[in-house]
Every structure is written in structure tokens, then in C-alpha cells.
Amino acid sequence: MSDRLVWPRDRNGCYSVKSGYHWLHSVNAVRHSNIPSSSTTVDSDCWKLMWKTNVPPKIKTFLWRALRNAIATFGNLFRRKCARTPLCPLCNCYHETAEHMLLLCPWVETVWFGSPLSLRIDKGSISTLDVWLCNTFSNIGTEQNDGDGIKSLVCFLCWHIWKERCKAVMEQCSPSPQDTIQRASNAANEFLSFKERRQGNRSPRPQILVHNLAWSPPLSPLVKLNVDAAWDPISKSVGIGMVVRDHDGQFLAGKSLLAQADSALMAECLACLEGCRFASDRGDQWVSFESDCLEAVKSINGDISRGKWEIYPILSNIRDFLVAFRSCSWTWIRRTANEAADHLAELAKLRMCNEVWADTPPSSLTFILNKDGLPCPPTNV
Structure with missing residues (x-):
């Protein structure tokens, strides 16, 4: 095909003033400091999606803190003079921010891809946690019959990734992606089933963990x-x-x-x-x-x-x-x-x-x- 000009900072390759502004702002931010600031502005749509998600209040509170960069990552502890290094204690390669801990750490990639969601984390496209969360909800929620269940599973995975990370740091052991996936899926299925029983829905809901796991033949003549x-x-x-x-x-x-x-x-x-x-x-x-x-x-x-x-x-x-x-x-x-x-x-x-x-x-x-x-x-x- 013939070549065409593209703007690599935008998904569709077309330049816009908005994308140019955000790119210039991010370049200036990197020049001034290598440490992410805790002062972030989260899109209102992200707050609406998070608070409406069908998960326990403790998980909503955790996500609220993660979106505000108010959790005890080593990056935040180092900034407050409570840790000797801002590096991630599990990979020792990058500053541990909320985005790194939940999305970018090597062991976490295995969790997202090995989960029933089969998500491939594109490191180059991740800017902030709130942008990723909104994009994930819009992409997956519209493709599934059980959109609310999928959104709940995303939140449960974030919560159990945090718990497994804390366990690995405190006990000085390696995190287990398989155990994290299993616990998050079981907890999501149990919570959603309980909610439906309380609402009077007698029919059992499909389990997220075993939904569409097997290949199925097409209809003839396909x-x-x-x-x-x-x-x-x-x-x-x-x-x-x-x-x-x-x-x-x-x-x-x-x-x-x-x-x-x-x-x-x-x-x-x-x-x-x-x-x-x-x-x-x-x-x-x-x-x-x-x-x-x-x-x-x-x-x-x-x-x-x-x-x-x-x-x-x-x-x-x-x-x-x-x-x-x-x-x-x-x-x-x-x-x-x-x-x-x-x-x-x-x-x-x-x-x-x-x-x-x-x-x-x-x-x-x-x-x-x-x-x-x-x-x-x-x-x-």
C-alpha cells in the first residue's frame, strides 16, 4: 500500500490538538521529575464506572485509593522517606507505582493473560490507571453477554494482585499468578452468585471461570x-x-x-x-x-x-x-x-x-x- 503520514501519539494515527497537548505535557513532566506525582486528575467517567461496579465496598475503596495514587507502593514510601528505594521489590527494575504494581510488573502480565479475560497488557499504550480501566471496561463489557460480571472480575483481579504482592513482600517469597487467578475468579463467582440470590434470581448464574472454555462446532454449512x-x-x-x-x-x-x-x-x-x-x-x-x-x-x-x-x-x-x-x-x-x-x-x-x-x-x-x-x-x- 502507499505510505501515509501518521501521528504515533494517537490511536488512529491522526493529529489533534488534544493529543499534541497531552504529549507535550508528558514530555515536560518527565524532564522535571522521574518520580510520578501523587496529584492526579481522574476523569469523572472513570469514577462513575468504578462506583457502579458490582463489587464489595472494600474493593471499591482500594480502587479509589489506587486511582488517587494513595496506596503504599515503594514509590510513594520512598517519596515520604519511609523506604530506601522506590524500585519494585518484586522485579527491582522500575519505580513501583500503582500502574506498575497492577499492570506492568512481569508476574502481573501472566495474571491478566492467564485469567478468563485473556488480556494482553500493551505496556506502550498504558499512561495512567484510570485511562486503562475505562478502556478495559468499554472494550470487554460490550463484547460479553455478562458485561457486569466481566467488570467485576477485573476489579477482583486488581484486589487480589495487591494482596498477593503484599504477601510476597512481607513473607519474602515469589508471587503465584495461578493462585491469584484462582482466588480472584472464585471470589467473583461467589460474590455475584450471592448478590443474585438476594435479589430473588433462582436460576444459577454461569461461572466466569468456566464460561466458553471449550471449542464448539459451527452450524452447517459453515x-x-x-x-x-x-x-x-x-x-x-x-x-x-x-x-x-x-x-x-x-x-x-x-x-x-x-x-x-x-x-x-x-x-x-x-x-x-x-x-x-x-x-x-x-x-x-x-x-x-x-x-x-x-x-x-x-x-x-x-x-x-x-x-x-x-x-x-x-x-x-x-x-x-x-x-x-x-x-x-x-x-x-x-x-x-x-x-x-x-x-x-x-x-x-x-x-x-x-x-x-x-x-x-x-x-x-x-x-x-x-x-x-x-x-x-x-x-x-
């Missing part, structure tokens, strides 16, 4: 094509995996290939593009595409000109492919329902060339296909 990408931030290499199955769950085809990408989001979008190309090459006309990257799916289904400018050429190519299908759709699924494509993506990183499987999957994929509870053909050993 075929379902799952895509996933495995990105290495050091080498910038990408393993892409694709699996095609029909309405009976029968394995029709699979493919793995290597590519290059500058970010995890770009890698996921490349996987979506290769999935469209694979379906087109196979001659499929009725296709249901699935990916576990929420931002990629939202970008494909929405206005691509308002998405991130780095992935605009990829999204444009995807749109060109979609018009060739008689019927197609893009749907976000949880990572646990996309294990087959994820396995082929990891497999691509171990091999030197692209591979295509027709009718017969690789032997290492058999367990995952059987785990989905669907028929599996003889394997190609």
Missing part, C-alpha cells in the same frame, strides 16, 4: 477456522497456526508458518490475515473465523481507519479477502477454546518451513482435538 500467533519479543519471529473444522467437528485442514512482527498485536493480525488467505486458497465460501485476541477481532469488525495505525495495512488486506466469501464472521473466544491453533503456532516456531495438513492432523494435535470432545481422524505420525 466451517470454522481458528487462528493464533506465538510471538517472540526478542527475535520478533512469529509462529502462526490455523485449524479448519466442520459442523461435525471433523478436522479438515491445518497449517503452520513463520513470519515477522514488531508487536504481539501485529502478530495476531498477521495470523488473521493468513487465516483469510488459507480459507480463500481452500475455496471455502462459508467461514466462521475465531481468534483469542480481542483487539484484533474488534479492529476487523469495526472501523479500521480508527484502529491503530501500525496494523492498518494488515486490516485493509483482511477486508479485501472478506468480500470474496459468501458468508463470514470474526468472533473472539477465550484462549482455552483456541488450544488447537495455539499448538500449531508453537509448533511453527520449532520448524524451519511452512507445513500444511490435509485431512490428517499431526500426532501432537490429537490430544487437543480429543480434549475438545470431538471426533479425531487417524494421525500423521
Whole structure:
């Protein structure tokens, strides 16, 4: 595609006076001090979203303190001469602010991605906690049938990340992402179920932890094509995996290939593009595409000109492919329902060339296909 001018400080690549002002203000703030100020102005919309979220008062109070930068992080303790260093006690690399503690610390990334939300934390796009919280609520809440439950889970995760961090600091041990995910999910499910029983709702609510965990076959005559990408931030290499199955769950085809990408989001979008190309090459006309990257799916289904400018050429190519299908759709699924494509993506990183499987999957994929509870053909050993 022909080049175009972009403003990298805005999501859609277009310059505005507002984005220019905020960029200039942030540059001046960095020049004057490397330590974040505790004086922050939180958007009123963020306060409304937080106070209306269906969580216990103690979690609302904690989030209120975190948004006002009024919690005992090492950055705040150092500023008050109560700590010897402002560095995070768990990673010892960056100043411990509320944003670092809840979103940016390496062990916390595992919590968000391993949770039922499957959130990928984009460090470059995080400015303040309130902006991230508003964006997360708007992105996830509108995509789920249980939007209130998802918002509650986000708040419970923040609360249990804080508790696990304090435990690790006080007991001088390593934090456990898996235990944090389990405790937060169980607490959210228990609290929401109790609230519904008090309101007279006799029917049991779906558990957040087990919602849409398994792959499901499409309706006839559709075929379902799952895509996933495995990105290495050091080498910038990408393993892409694709699996095609029909309405009976029968394995029709699979493919793995290597590519290059500058970010995890770009890698996921490349996987979506290769999935469209694979379906087109196979001659499929009725296709249901699935990916576990929420931002990629939202970008494909929405206005691509308002998405991130780095992935605009990829999204444009995807749109060109979609018009060739008689019927197609893009749907976000949880990572646990996309294990087959994820396995082929990891497999691509171990091999030197692209591979295509027709009718017969690789032997290492058999367990995952059987785990989905669907028929599996003889394997190609």
C-alpha cells in the first residue's frame, strides 16, 4: 500500500490538538521529575464506572485509593522517606507505582493473560490507571453477554494482585499468578452468585471461570477456522497456526508458518490475515473465523481507519479477502477454546518451513482435538 503520514501519539494515527497537548505535557513532566506525582486528575467517567461496579465496598475503596495514587507502593514510601528505594521489590527494575504494581510488573502480565479475560497488557499504550480501566471496561463489557460480571472480575483481579504482592513482600517469597487467578475468579463467582440470590434470581448464574472454555462446532454449512500467533519479543519471529473444522467437528485442514512482527498485536493480525488467505486458497465460501485476541477481532469488525495505525495495512488486506466469501464472521473466544491453533503456532516456531495438513492432523494435535470432545481422524505420525 502507499505510505501515509501518521501521528504515533494517537490511536488512529491522526493529529489533534488534544493529543499534541497531552504529549507535550508528558514530555515536560518527565524532564522535571522521574518520580510520578501523587496529584492526579481522574476523569469523572472513570469514577462513575468504578462506583457502579458490582463489587464489595472494600474493593471499591482500594480502587479509589489506587486511582488517587494513595496506596503504599515503594514509590510513594520512598517519596515520604519511609523506604530506601522506590524500585519494585518484586522485579527491582522500575519505580513501583500503582500502574506498575497492577499492570506492568512481569508476574502481573501472566495474571491478566492467564485469567478468563485473556488480556494482553500493551505496556506502550498504558499512561495512567484510570485511562486503562475505562478502556478495559468499554472494550470487554460490550463484547460479553455478562458485561457486569466481566467488570467485576477485573476489579477482583486488581484486589487480589495487591494482596498477593503484599504477601510476597512481607513473607519474602515469589508471587503465584495461578493462585491469584484462582482466588480472584472464585471470589467473583461467589460474590455475584450471592448478590443474585438476594435479589430473588433462582436460576444459577454461569461461572466466569468456566464460561466458553471449550471449542464448539459451527452450524452447517459453515466451517470454522481458528487462528493464533506465538510471538517472540526478542527475535520478533512469529509462529502462526490455523485449524479448519466442520459442523461435525471433523478436522479438515491445518497449517503452520513463520513470519515477522514488531508487536504481539501485529502478530495476531498477521495470523488473521493468513487465516483469510488459507480459507480463500481452500475455496471455502462459508467461514466462521475465531481468534483469542480481542483487539484484533474488534479492529476487523469495526472501523479500521480508527484502529491503530501500525496494523492498518494488515486490516485493509483482511477486508479485501472478506468480500470474496459468501458468508463470514470474526468472533473472539477465550484462549482455552483456541488450544488447537495455539499448538500449531508453537509448533511453527520449532520448524524451519511452512507445513500444511490435509485431512490428517499431526500426532501432537490429537490430544487437543480429543480434549475438545470431538471426533479425531487417524494421525500423521
